[in-house]
Amino acid sequence: MKKLTVLLVILLLVAGCAGTKPKPPVTEGKNTKDVDEAHITVSVKDITFGVSNRPKFFKKDQIPADEGFVVVGLGIVFKNNNKEISYPIDPKFITLTTDDGQNYKYNEAKTNAVTGKGALKATELMPDWRLSGLILFDIKENAKIKSVSYSDNNGHTVKIDLLKGPTGV
DSSP states (O other): OHHHHHHHHHHHHHHTOSOOOOOOOOOOSTTBOOSSSSEEEEEETTEEEEEESSOEEEOTTTSOOOTTEEEEEEEEEEEEOOSSOOEEEOGGGEEEEETTSOEEEOOHHHHHHHHGGGBOOOEEEOTTOEEEEEEEEEEETTOOEEEEEEEOTTSOEEEEETTTEEEEO
16 A cells, blocks of 8 residues: 555656646736736736737748738737636737837738747637737838737727837727
């Protein structure tokens, strides 16, 4: 019996079931950059919206773009802070604005083709759940990203200035 107990404990330790690392706390609210140190986030109403603080600019040999454009990838994070209500989340509600005043919507076909399972997809964000994914934009070459905004049909409107930090709109 003692051998069986020792064997069971060893198996649990190897499988990682005997203990887990505590997850880092999710910091919410205005003017925070530390949900996971990789995103700038802001909470409006029941939703926390986050954008990677370092957009990825892809070279044309990595991901092709039309002449005069470049592909930019952004990691996006959502958290439903409501304990009872779910909300529809859709990357179509996200707009990237560059320093020249141009607004860009994400490229759904390119995002799905390149990122596959890692793509942010339209879904119902369940109460107290977190969701993340990657989306791709085609923006003009030499344009600088000024801000990323999210505005859905439930009154959640957020703008994150990648130079200044988050602000609720």
